[in-house]
Amino acid sequence: MAALAALLMGLALLTGRAVSPAYAATDTAIAVDGTSGGRTFDGVGAISGGGGNTRLLVDYPSSQRNQILDYLFKPGYGASLQILKVEIGGDTNSTDGSEASFEHSKDDIDCNAGYEWWLMEQAKARNPNIKLFALAWGAPGWIGNGNFYSTDGINYLIDWLGCAKQHGLSIDYLGGQNEKTYSASFYENLKSALAANGYTSTKLVGSDETNWNIATAMKTDSALNNAVDIVGAHYPCTYASAMTTCSSSADAQSLGKQLWASENGSENAETGAAPVARAINRGYLDAKMSAYINWPMLAADYQNLYFHDQGLVTANQPWSGAYSVSRTAWSIAQTTQFTSPGWKYLDSASGYLGGDRANGSYVSYAAPDKSAWSTVFETMDATASQTVTLDIAGGLPGGTLHVWSTDLSQPGGATPRMVQNSDLTANNGTYTLTLDPGHVYTVTTTTGQGAGTATSPARNRLVMPYSDSFAGYSTGQEAKYFASMNGAFQAAPCTGGRTGQCLRQTAPQKPIVWWYPATNALQPYTLMGDVGWSNYTVSSDVLLEKSSSSAELLGRVGTQTKFSAGGMNAYHLRLSDTGSWSLLKTDTAGNKAWNWTTLASGTVTAPGTGTWHNLSLTFQGSTIIAKIDGNTVGTVTDTSYGAGLAGLGTAGYYPVEYSNFSVTHEPVSDLSGTYKIISVSTGKVLTAYNGGTSDGTPVVQKTDANSGSQQWKLAYTSGGYLTITGVTSGKSLDVNAASTWPGTQLQLKTPSGSVSQQWLIAPGDSGSYTIESRSNGYKVDVYKGGTTDNTPIDQWYTNGGSNQRWKLVKVA
Incomplete structure (x- = not known):
């Protein structure tokens, strides 16, 4: 078998096609019975957040932006998501970026901060029945003096729900803090606060950890049991795996509560399609989980970031409008386009093909009134075609059955889409279908499905020169193409005698972080541009508002480590209010916590506070030139990084203003x-x-x-x-x-x-x-x-x- 496996691997590499050996087929008889017991299906969804993975979508041309939104949310078109889970922004890096908080300081509320409100509105416009779920990762530091599980934390969530109401959004589900050990009293007090503020329809999900510990506590703590409506766990099908097996605890299953895979996925957009197909089915078969929520929804973030390849749609070039709808989107569509939250699982018509999980799985769903039903099959691990027969009973409709499928068996070639197969008709009351390996199939009585036909334009480079004065944004907006990695960079009125708007770092203090092993990973910065930019000059005016503060200009920003905790490859020009400056290099060597190397340093006349000054960095081959107010302060030679993004930053959580940002082209080598x-x-x-x-x-x-x-x-x-x-x-x-x-x-x-x-x-x-x-x-x-x-x-x-x-x- 080892020799055969090696041969097949070689053929697959040379041809771009998967090659399966022939084994005996398996036949499975399924009785699709409307009287079967089963839990209520809550839906399949995805997460916007847990990092700025949706950030670049906002800046796409309206035509392509609408196409992407349709592929995500429009029923009968693409992924047709049934649940949208969003991050409650917290001014801190929560994986591949930072989302701005709506309340940087207590009672200083901006209900238009960030892009999640817009996204939820767009989702609802396309599918009014979509369920909305909100969860915090990090949070502003004023909350509970750094303790999220506090009265401040509860009030903060209530304030956020108030903003949602202003946007006409009703939030169906609310959590505590992502992947942090739960606090029973917090959930109990939050439940009371929801009732007291008129949010009785909002259900609490606990505890969004990578375990089922809260379920065990709920068995003996009646107050906690009454507070938590849904028990949600992360990665119950094993993080970054093939997701062949899923699990929940016996305590969780005994509660009589709905159980969710409230975050799953973390898979490449293409290769993750098969694991997701398994997990949607097997999450229910193995663990009685009634919802699957994929992280992330989008890969709308820059390519230098660790998780940039994951999501249902890849959209990292807003200037060109280019995007790619992934195999994972179609894997999900095979369930979402043929079911609705509130349908019932049919346990007697759900299981493993031939009784062996290696052959694949099937799960059946029926409308509560038995007017429609669907069965979803996945044959990800099958090695030969197999036959299933279906007999319909228990008041479910028969007649002509429709079949749709997505072929995930071929690793190379164009990305497959969901396609309609030949209908099935009964022979002596029994329907027969042949299932090929590596496919997802849906047999259904429903209609109205489809695969969207909009196509992406070609990828193009972001052309230099590029400039942005930041003058045209409304207060609170993020600047075009800029993606905050830490802190919050938002438009605000300029000071220092300059009229109009500037970009400002607005997070006033160290936040409650979600994931950081080292405190020196906390400084705010925001990035933009093309990862292929090489020889260029990046320049910006800066104003320091407070003493003991510094502004930064970044260039040739390359690889950033997981959660940014280990640093990133970049050059930084830093200027303090005292006039000290330094040209710095950060790296990711050994995945350490933000290595800093000083390439040059010195002192200029102290800029103080409240006055405008210009910083610029020029990259020409291995030469780097740093200028302050037009005067060259340092020239160094360093070959570490040859290309990358540009950016702005501060050396801490305090306000700094930026204006007249520009990136201009320097001569490049002719590679002809x-x-x-x-x-x-x-x-x-x-x-x-x-x-x-x-x-x-x-x-x-x-x-x-x-x-x-x-x-x-x-x-x-x-x-x-x-x-x-x-x-x-x-x-x-x-x-x-x-x-x-x-x-x-x-x-x-x-x-x-x-x-x-x-x-x-x-x-x-x-x-x-x-x-x-x-x-x-x-x-x-x-x-x-x-x-x-x-x-x-x-x-x-x-x-x-x-x-x-x-x-x-x-x-x-």
């Missing part, structure tokens, strides 16, 4: 010519497999033999992208079918001008380059960091690894 493309991790050369010249020839790494199959001609197309053409073959480096599957092996193909044959080659770390596909934003990568000849060259999401860095050696 013929090169060997050499992996930094292995020293081996990008090579056409076996010297092949035909379409479909795989690309691998191989020891340098000075052959023509190892030489590549680079030529510019529009917008700074390049084609990479084999010298011997005359064929272009290509992503098969513009696949969005991470791990798709690259190939040769006849030049066509397609975006799947266009590449952004940008300076990386220490004189290397990264090569990014225009079609999907993935990086050219040595498969799993392999070191041997003929290791495939694939595409993979950005991870900062040396197997995604390349040396260009010019040969002509």
Whole structure:
């Protein structure tokens, strides 16, 4: 079997297709009986928040923004989400960014702060029946003197519900604090406060931890049991796994309460589709969980962030409008488009195919009045086709049954969408359906389903020069393309004699953090731009409002670690009110807590407070020039980072104002010519497999033999992208079918001008380059960091690894 598995893996890599051995088929007879017992289905949803993963969606052109929103929320179109869970912003990094609080200081309430209100309104406009769920990760530091589980914390949540009411939003579910040990008295007092303030219809979910401990306490604590309406746990199907098995505790199942997977997922948008298909079904089969909520909903965040590849839709280029609807969205649609919250599970028509979870699973749902029903099958682990027969009973309708499916069996090629199959008709009262491996199927009596047809424009670079005075925003807004990583950067009236609006860091004190192992990871900063920006000058006017404060300008911002706790690769120019300045470098070496290296430092005339000054950083190759008020204060040589975003920041939680931000282009090297493309991790050369010249020839790494199959001609197309053409073959480096599957092996193909044959080659770390596909934003990568000849060259999401860095050696 080991030899067979190795052969199949090799074939899959070379062809981009999964290859399954043939085994005996399994037959399963299912009685779909409307009289069956079963819990009430609460829905399938997703989370906006737990980091700024929705941030860039707001800045998309209205046409593409509406298309994305339709794919998420519109019934019968895409994911058709039934629950939207949002973060109550807390001014602190809650995974891949920070969401602004609506109440930075006690009783200073801004009901328009942030974008979650807008998102909930958009969801409700598309699906008035969608359920809304809110949860805090971090929170402003004034609450309970740093203790969220306090009277202040309860009042804060009540204030937030008041803002929701102002937006015409009724919140169906409310939690405590994400993944923090619960406080029984907090839930009990919060329940009383909800009743006292007229929110009796809002149900409490406890405790959003990665365990079921609260359920055990509820068995003996009647007050807590009465307060908590729904018991929700995170990752009950195992974090970042195939989610083949899910679990809840016996205590939880004995309560008579609804049990939820109130956060699950954390999977790549494409490869996570199969785990999600398993978890939606198996969460109920294994653990009686009646809701599945995926984290995150969107990957609308920058590619330098740790979780940028996860979500139902990837949308990280608001300037181009480019986006990608993932396999995970269609995996979810196979349940959401054919059910509704309030339907009943049919336990007798739910189980594992052939009684063996390796064959796949099935779950049946019926409308309360028995007017409609659906059965969802997943065959993620099956190795052969199998047959199911369905007999309908117990008052459920028969007649013609409709079948929809999504093929998740093929790792390469274009992203699949849900498709309609042939209807089923009964033969002697029994329906028969053949299930192929690696699919999700839905058999249903319902109609009105579909797969949206809107398509994305091509990816493009964010063009320099770019500038923003920040003058045109209403108070409280975030600036276009800026994504806060810590703190809250919002528009506010300028001071210091300047009229109009500026951008201001508005979080006044250290927040209640969600996840930080080190206090020096706490300084506020906000990022923007194109990860491929290399040679540029970033500049901004700054004003310090308070003494003992500093402003920062950031450039060439690259990889940021998980939860930002381990730091990020970036250059910083820092100026304090006393006139001390420093040019700093941060890194992620060893995943430590924010390493800082001083590259240069000095003193200028003290800017003090209340006056405007200009900071600028120029990057030209390995040269970095720092200027303050137009005067050069430091010039250094450093090759650590060759490209990245720009940003603004402070050295602590205090107000700093910014105006007249700009990024201007500096001269770049012309990469036209013929090169060997050499992996930094292995020293081996990008090579056409076996010297092949035909379409479909795989690309691998191989020891340098000075052959023509190892030489590549680079030529510019529009917008700074390049084609990479084999010298011997005359064929272009290509992503098969513009696949969005991470791990798709690259190939040769006849030049066509397609975006799947266009590449952004940008300076990386220490004189290397990264090569990014225009079609999907993935990086050219040595498969799993392999070191041997003929290791495939694939595409993979950005991870900062040396197997995604390349040396260009010019040969002509």
